[in-house]
Every structure is written in C-alpha cells, then in structure tokens.
Amino acid sequence: MCDEIDTSVEIQAAQLDDAIAAHQRAVSASQASEFCTECGEPISPLRQRLGAHLCIDCQHEFEAADRLYRR
Secondary structure: OHHHHHHHHHHHHHHHHHHHHHHHHHHHHOOOOOEOOOOOOEOOHHHHHOOOOOOHHHHHHHHHHHHHHHO
16 A cells, blocks of 8 residues: 555656646746836846746735735
C-alpha cells in the first residue's frame, strides 16, 4: 500500500513540476511590456522577465484595489 501511495505522490510531484515549467515557458515567451500599461513608466528588467505589464507602483495599487473589492 505504501509503495502505491509513494508512487502516486511522485507522479503528482512530476506533473506539478511539468505544469510549472510549462507556465514559465509561456510567460517568458509572451511579450512583456517595457513600459507600464497604466502610467507609461519603465518596468524593471527583472519584472519584464517575469512577464509583468505593470510597474511596481501600479501593481501595488491594483492589488490594493483588488483586496478592497473582494471583501
């Protein structure tokens, strides 16, 4: 029984790793913005590599508004 569970957990972990890798490839393949789509300010190279379309300030504002409306 334990061997079946261990095998199942290993398969699930491998599938999760594959899904994460596929997502990372999709994000890096997408065209990240060099400038914020909200305010036009430059986006840092690190955020560009992560596929960001908002500068850090606009992202904070977006997340704050999202938290406010989710209540």
